[in-house]
Amino acid sequence: MTTPDFDVIVIGSGAAGLSAGLSAIEHGASVLIVESQGEVGGSSRLSGGVVMASRSTLQQAAGIDDAEGNLFREYMSLNAWDLSAGPVRRWADSLGETIDWLQGHGVPFYEQLIFGGDESRPRGHCVEGGGQALVKALAAAYTARGGEIAFGRRVDSLAVEGGDLVGVVSGGETLTAAAVVLASGGFGANPDRLAEFYPSAWVPGESFYIGADGAQGDHLDFAEQLGVQLTGFDRGLRMLNPGIDKVHEAFLPGWTILVDRHGRRFADETAPYGILDALMRNRGNVGYVIFDEACLNPPAALADxxxxxxxxxxxxxxxxxxxxxxxxxxxxxxxxERVHIADTVEALAASIGIPDVDLRGEIDRYNDLVALGEDADYAKPAKFLNPLATGPFYAVEVRPTAIAHTGFGLKIDEAGRVLARTGQVIPGLYAAGECTGGISGRVYVGSGSSLASATGFGRICGQTVTERLSQTPVSV
Incomplete structure (x- = not known):
């Protein structure tokens, strides 16, 4: 048999690809990362740099008690167990070790952890310098160990001979390898694929992607080549967008209220964006952010x-x-057309097409709760409760059309091996990060989920791919 050019070829140089490449090199493999863009990092480079994990050395040093299995159960429960439980369990249970591994390779984490979503305890590990610093550290560790990166080389197709995967085809050249790791990201930058596979997020002329231009969904082409099983239709992360520009805004100010098309509140407005995404889906994906003049120009005594x-x-x-x-x-x-301003609540209701008795009633109830100092309806923290009583009043129509993550992709097993439509493992093919499906559910669990998936499964793939090379078990 002809000796392949590399033991492992990784497609994509984001957090998933770099983690897979670095992990594979640590286990003795020769690795080439093929990157379609002219710089390292993909969408990971543009991220906020939060990685979700439990039971890391950092979490334990902070005095946070997080029993084994907690993260897995909370992650699954929030998504009503409509996920690939086996892969999620192995991934979730190993994330603490992944943080330690990242830190050992120079990723600079703050000692302080954050609540990234609605979890029971802080699990958000914040990288000092954000996604840029995460990518920089991983790339430095990878290249220092002899790893190669080929920039500006989009992979045209997988190389298949006699039904077997033998490498990739890029720029008309076949590069051979004993194994290929797909870490090419999602399809958020491809309007056609958004419309087809993430229709709830796609509004022509409005939807936009918070990520790299290289996220074109190449993994879906590769899947078609080998009859890969796909999963996760219409899943990902959408954030609220007023439609007046393409500026991304992750959270609502606490002094707003968010109402549906009937004028009714349905959430704590300070809730994580993954929670608001899921709630908006249940209400036709249209809402109105309501606030008053005091919110925009507060009295000096209340400015803080x-x-x-x-x-x-x-x-x-x-x-x-x-x-x-x-x-x-x-x-x-x-x-x-999405911004409504009126001197009275009744006039504002007429402007957005909601019966004034409903909107007036909701604002009156909210103001009563503010006066009591407790949001008995949705438990918004008292520090954010301010009355809506000073005209003019504002209503901004929002839709969840700022796309931060796509969750439709290749089905993998607990070792990151890609599964065929027949249910069998495709020999030599692995995947990690946003190109996978079945890991991201209907509810995006919180800040750090995406980078956790990328680094966690990247590391798993890098370890288990060497099992194929050596035919000896490798523990994770």
Missing amino acids: RYRDAYKQVWPNHAAFRPKHYTAEVMELFAEH
């Missing part, structure tokens, strides 16, 4: 109370501030 408008405090991120819900932006877009 309105300024402290976010539950999320990240050590690797400047204090969150409104991007859309400001006096300047409202003045600039006052005539936009």
Whole structure:
């Protein structure tokens, strides 16, 4: 048999690809990472740099008790167990070790952990310097160990001979390998694929992707070549977007209320974006962010109370501030069809097509709860409760069309091996990160889930791919 050019070829140089390549090199493999863009990092480079994990050395040092299996059970329960439980269990249970491994390779984490979503204890590990620093550290560790990266080389197809995977084809050249790891990211930058595989997130002319241009869904082409099983239709992460621009805003200010098309609140407005995404899906994907003039121009004596408008405090991120819900932006877009401004609540209700008795009733109830100092309806923290009583009043129509993650992709087993439609493992083919399916559910669990999937399964793939090379078990 002809000796392959490399033991392992990894497609994509984001957190998943770099983790897979580095892990494989550590276990004695020769590795080439093939990257379609001109720089390392993919969408991971643009991320906030939070990695979800439990039972890491950092979490334990912070005095946070997190029993084995907690993360797995909470992750599965939040998604009503509609996930690939076997792969999720192995991945979730190994994430603490993954954080230790990343830290050992120079990824600079803060000692402080955060609540990335609605988890029972802090599990968000924040990289000092965000996604850029994560990618930089992994790339440095990978290349220092002899790993190669070929930039500007989009993979055209997998190389298959006699039904067997033998490598990849890029730029008309066949590069051979004993194993291939797909880590090519999602398809958020491809409108056609968004419309086909993530229709709830796709509104022509409005939807936009918070990620790299290289996220074209190449994994779906590769899947067709080898009859790969695909899963995770219409899953991912959508964030609220007012449709007036393509500026990404992750969280709502706490002094807003969010109502549905009937004028009814349905959430704690400071909830994580994954929770709001799921709740919006259940309400036709249309909502209205309501606030008043005091929110935009608060009295001097209350300025600090309105300024402290976010539950999320990240050590690797400047204090969150409104991007859309400001006096300047409202003045600039006052005539936009999605922005409604009125002197009274009744006039505002008429402008957005909600019966005034419903919107007036909801705002009156909210103001009563504010006066009592407790949100008995949705448990928004009291520090964010401010009355909506000063005209003019504002309503901004929002839809979940800012796309941060796509969850439709290749079905994998607990070792990151790709499964065929027949249910059998495809020899030599592995996948990690956003190109996989079955790991991301209907509810995006919270900040750090995506990078956890990328680094966690990347590391698993790098370890288990060497089992194919050596035919000896490798523990994870």
